[in-house]
Amino acid sequence: EVQLVQPGAEVKKPGESLKISCKGSGYSFINFWIGWVRQMPGKGLEWMGIIYPGDSDTRYSPSFQGQVTISADKSISTAYLQWSSLKASDTAMYYCAIGNGEYFQHWGQGTLVTVST
Amino acid sequence: AIQLTQSPSSLSASVGDRVTITCRASQGFSSALAWYQQKPGKAPKLLIYDASSLESGVPSRFSGSGSGTDFTLTISSLQPEDFATYYCQQFNNYPFTFGPGTKVHIK
Numbered sequence: 001e002v003q004l005v006q007p008g009a010e011v012k013k014p015g016e017s018l019k020i021s022c023k024g025s026g027y028s029f030i031n032f033w034i035g036w037v038r039q040m041p042g043k044g045l046e047w048m049g050i051i052y053p054g055d056s057d058t059r060y061s062p063s064f065q066g067q068v069t070i071s072a073d074k075s076i077s078t079a080y081l082q083w084s085s086l087k088a089s090d091t092a093m094y095y096c097a098i099g100n101g102e103y104f105q106h107w108g109q110g111t112l113v114t115v116s117t
Numbered sequence: 118a119i120q121l122t123q124s125p126s127s128l129s130a131s132v133g134d135r136v137t138i139t140c141r142a143s144q145g146f147s148s149a150l151a152w153y154q155q156k157p158g159k160a161p162k163l164l165i166y167d168a169s170s171l172e173s174g175v176p177s178r179f180s181g182s183g184s185g186t187d188f189t190l191t192i193s194s195l196q197p198e199d200f201a202t203y204y205c206q207q208f209n210n211y212p213f214t215f216g217p218g219t220k221v222h223i224k
Contacts, residue, residue, distance in 0.1 A: 037161075037215075045153075045161065045204050045215040061212035062118070095160055102208035103151035105172070107160035 002026040004096050004108035011114045012086050019082040020111045022096030029077040030054040033101040036070060036081045039110075040092045048094075050101065051079060086115045119143055119207050121216035129224040136192040138219045140205035145185040149209035152181055152190045155218075156201045164203075165190065195221070 005023045012018050022034065035050035049060040053072040060070070072079040079096055094111050097104035120143040130136050140150065148168035153161040163172045165181035168188055178193040192199055200223050205216040 044218045045155075045206075047206070047213045047215055049212075059211050061214075063212070097160075102149065102213075103163060103166045103206060104153075104161075105163050107162070110160055 002098070002106045004098065004106060006094075006096060006108040006111045008109075009112040009114070011116070013117060014086055014088055014115055016086050016115075017082070017084050018086055018113065019080050020094060020113065022079045022081075022108050024077045024079070024098065027098070027106075030074050032098045034072060034079040034096055034098050035104060036068075036079075037095045037097060037104075038064075038092045039095065048081070052101065053079065086113075088115050091115050118212050119146075119210055119214055121205055121207055121214055123203075123205060123216040123219045125219060126217065127220040127222060129222045130195050131224045132195055132197055134195045134224075136195050136199075136221060138190045138203055138221075140183075140188045140190070140216050142186045142188070142207060146207065146209035147184055149207055150181075150183070150188050151206045151208065152179075153204045153206065154199075154201045155204065161204065197223075 003025045030053045033050045033052050036048040038046040048064045049070050051058045051070045051072050053074045069082040097107040099105045122141045124139045150168045152165040155161040164175050169181045180191050202218045202220045204218050
């Protein structure tokens with residue numbers, strides 16, 4: 001069974017850094033693209049970017065390029081989404097999901113990131 | 118980037134109704150479109166890919182069609198578990214993008 005396990009929640013202050021994880025199991029980690037999708041409170045889905053763990057090929061949406069870093073450690077079947085300096089506007093649910101590099105077939109349960117003083 | 122619009126943004130329907138949701142793209146492409154269902158507090162679920170291919174395990178009352186700039190998701194006979202928000206997503210060009218969503222309410 002394919003599983004993508006994410007931490008449930010993170011609470012941070014503005015200006016702090018954060019790296020959230022997505023651990024895959026039940027499939028060949030290096031052979032599927034992993035993507036990240038943002039959902040701000042009460043809003044729709046936003047495609048942030050994807051990475052191919054096999055060779056670390058990464059694509060970003062221009063809306064998120066330079067704002068976040070997507071990475072993967074294939075030795076532990078884990079992908080990451082990272083911020084160097086959080087803003088209140090980064091408060092959102094962040095989903096990881098895997099697929100063939102086009103659409104997402106399996107999704108994690110999401111990590112709720114709250115940025116507040 | 119390809120922009121996607123969805124219509125309607127919300128609709129009210131009864132169990133057993135036929136429901137059609139439209140996704141319109143700012144530029145045309147062949148079939149690089151997927152549809153997802155999201156229920157409150159849950160992750161999205163893939164329903165349709167390549168515009169008209171049904172994902173494994175998804176009930177056959179869901180179907181997709183279209184090409185060019187206009188795509189549709191149809192639910193042939195709405196069931197209680199289908200009340201949710203539906204999103205289209207294009208994967209023809211980077212950056213891939215989602216539509217704004219269509220919320221299906223109980224009438």
